[in-house]
Amino acid sequence: MFAIVDCNSFYCSCERLFKPHLNSKPVVVLSNNDGCIISRTDEAKKAGIAMGVPLFESRELIRTQGITVFSSNYHLYGDMSMRVMDTLRLLADDSTYRCVEVYSVDEAFINLSHLPEHALQGFAERLRDVVVQWTGIPVSVGIAPSKVLSKVANRLAKKDKRKSHCVMVLNTADKLQEALEMTDVSDLWGIGRKYARKLNDLYGINTAWQLRHMPEEWARKNLGGVVGVRMIRELNGVSCIQMKDPLEKKKMIATTRMFGKPVYALQELKEAVATYVSRAAEKLRRQYGAASSIDVFVVTNGQQSGQYAYDPQHHHRYFTLMKPTSDTAELIRAALPLVESLYRKGSKYAKAGVMLGGIVPDDALQGNLFDAQNKQQNRALMQALDNINFSMRDDMVKFVSSGLTRNWKMRQEMRSGRYTTRWDELHELKLK
DNA sequence: TCTGGGGTCCTAGGACCC
């Protein structure tokens, strides 16, 4: 059996922790650049706020319904996420069974194969109670024989909070059938917009229960090959999606951003890209990796008719490094000529991004007798840089090429304090 | 006027090899 533990309205719940007067009030959190709504409390959902809609389209609703709005505060959410995951690892006895897989900032799978059937319900309730007591973050727990089914369970647990109290265990044939009958295929983990429409319109398949009875060979032909076969098996309670090794490294590292306002000058574009390279290189070093290729892309004009103006031929360049590296200076040196070759005078740039690929373990690098000395020094320099920036401030020490004025930086006009990660922003209580 | 960011996996097709 698998559990999936999912934090309820995670970003909003983090904000409420330090503003308890917002409990049971409608709250939303925005994406970077204060663009879209990416987290909503139940009250905000009831007030009619949809997921992922642009802020400017919801202005009226926000005003009339008295909804509180926050910019995203990733320092706070990242730190709270760590606390929740640490709690789960402790409760699930992860040091013995290595059974917790952190799936996203607000979700984790737990492999429960070491628990007897009769203990599942109690275990789920304990997770729910202890996590909220220790961290203040409410969670929902779904348990079932496969990952896909546990997601189904979790969704139902969340949906009907009163009845199920945010816990749902699907361990009998009857419960499974009922759950699958009330789940639309579009709500399945692994069925997105395209497949949902295809299933509905072309095959008349609307519920997960219907899909579960389709033959594997049909799924292989019509539902993405082996992906479809896996879906059918998972729906039938045959687990095919394994737990992922927590030590696995990223295969690609990207840093991309919309600009706070349009960029026209080459110099500014280069600064932005140099800044993104620095961020990406930090992430790379954190996993002890080195990259062997770097991609740079730009997007002009923002969105037109729902599409960004992006043409791979003209807006994208890549470079293969002679040797894999994690050195920020080397990566910036590789990236800047790419920006120059992409730049067109007069274009209005809305976004840029950097992707590091061909990632290999740093210690597997082939040594070069002649630059060994240099290499050591650079590595020490990068380590010092990371230490300072980690402990002091995000960009306390930075490369000049990444700019000093940074006119293009993203908007974040409603960010709350970084209460748990910055000494000078600790939460203050005034006692009367 | 204003629409996020960062990933994964799979497949098809081309280049290249013997």
Place this chain on the structure above:
DNA sequence: TCTGGGGTCCTAGGACCC
């Protein structure tokens, strides 16, 4: 006019996830 078979590796693009 006739023109093989079987691999591997890489890349682009599609679909999905939160």
